Amino acid sequence: MTSALVQAPLQVDDLGVRFRRGWALRHCSLTLREGRITALVGPNGAGKSTLMTVAAGLRPATEGFVAVHGSRVDTRAIHPAVGFLAQDKPLYKRRTVDDMIAMARHLNPVFDLTLVRRLVTEAELPPSARVGTLSGGQRSRLALALALGRRPALLILDEPLADLDPLARFEMQQMLLTEAMDTGMTVLLSSHIVSEIQDSCDDLVILADGRVVLDGAVDQLTDRFHLFIGPGTVGADATNGTPEWLPTDRLVDLRTLPRQTTALVDGPVDRRPPGWSEETATLEEIVMAHLRSTRSGAASSAADVTVSNGADR
Numbered sequence: 001m002t003s004a005l006v007q008a009p010l011q012v013d014d015l016g017v018r019f020r021r022g023w024a025l026r027h028c029s030l031t032l033r034e035g036r037i038t039a040l041v042g043p044n045g046a047g048k049s050t051l052m053t054v055a056a057g058l059r060p061a062t063e064g065f066v067a068v069h070g071s072r073v074d075t076r077a078i079h080p081a082v083g084f085l086a087q088d089k090p091l092y093k094r095r096t097v098d099d100m101i102a103m104a105r106h107l108n109p110v111f112d113l114t115l116v117r118r119l120v121t122e123a124e125l126p127p128s129a130r131v132g133t134l135s136g137g138q139r140s141r142l143a144l145a146l147a148l149g150r151r152p153a154l155l156i157l158d159e160p161l162a163d164l165d166p167l168a169r170f171e172m173q174q175m176l177l178t179e180a181m182d183t184g185m186t187v188l189l190s191s192h193i194v195s196e197i198q199d200s201c202d203d204l205v206i207l208a209d210g211r212v213v214l215d216g217a218v219d220q221l222t223d224r225f226h227l228f229i230g231p232g233t234v235g236a237d238a239t240n241g242t243p244e245w246l247p248t249d250r251l252v253d254l255r256t257l258p259r260q261t262t263a264l265v266d267g268p269v270d271r272r273p274p275g276w277s278e279e280t281a282t283l284e285e286i287v288m289a290h291l292r293s294t295r296s297g298a299a300s301s302a303a304d305v306t307v308s309n310g311a312d313r
């Protein structure tokens with residue numbers, strides 16, 4: 001059952017999107033917080049792009065709804081508050097940088113030409129260069145500048161940093177962070193690169209099998225999850241199966257290798273037997289554990305056993 005509209009930059013409520021071959025999203029709910037940068041992470045096919053295109057008003061919901069700042073998104077018109085940059089960054093290759101700016105200005109009732117010109121100059125994009133002659137990184141920066149020109153309150157970026165070299169990634173990231181900080185806009189961006197999320201995002205959402213399996217502030221997740229390390233399958237005190245002291249209802253991931261076993265638990269554990277230590281989980285370990293926990297048919301060879309409960313769901 002769907003619930004009431006709330007005043008949030010983005011409210012996704014029990015969203016379902018069905019394609020001919022099945023559901024891409026099902027019972028997907030999420031609320032973004034104002035002025036924050038949220039990373040949307042998930043394995044290939046998790047439904048990230050589908051969620052973003054529905055939020056941008058480019059694809060209808062089959063079930064549930066998406067709302068932006070309290071008004072429901074539909075496919076008849078792009079919500080004026082939303083800027084969307086798709087994965088393939090559609091730009092006309094034969095047109096020049098200046099042509100693209102003029103077209104964007106013509107198509108958008110709100111368009112900050114001064115901002116776009118400044119961003120394009122900072123990116124050292126020659127105004128007369130045809131888009132087809134620009135590098136991938138330059139094209140990405142042009143597309144981001146045009147999206148920012150709409151002065152969106154909510155900017156949705158589908159893998160904005162994919163295919164960029166480290167320097168171009170850094171520059172794009174800086175451009176985005178500076179604008180987000182200056183304007184207070186809310187950003188939702190999908191990414192596969194966890195190290196970038198740690199540096200640039202406030203919140204993290206993990207999507208798997210079309211639904212949200214983890215949602216939290218990046219700086220709180222490392223306190224929330226506890227990583228335990230103990231003996232592996234080889235040796236006198238070998239770990240076999242799930243140790244009884246681990247709370248199975250909060251155990252996100254148990255990984256038993258020949259030399260060591262690691263367990264990620266949502267919340268603290270009162271009793272830890274000798275031979276086991278507790279360490280601070282990195283964001284990468286938290287993300288990987290959740291991705292493993294949601295992967296169907298998780299690895300289960302004798303050398304690499306993964307027991308996963310998906311404790312967040």
Ligand SMILES: Nc1ncnc2c1ncn2[C@@H]1O[C@H](COP(=O)(O)OP(=O)(O)OP(=O)(O)O)[C@@H](O)[C@H]1O
Nearest residue numbers: 019020023024042043044045046047048049050051
């Ligand atoms: N136009 C479409 N027609 C049919 N099925 C689709 C379409 N778009 C996406 N899907 C299916 O929906 C599911 C989710 O795809 P989606 O592209 O949203 O995932 P994603 O998380 O963005 O993946 P990736 O990380 O690979 O970009 C997949 O099973 C995909 O095959």
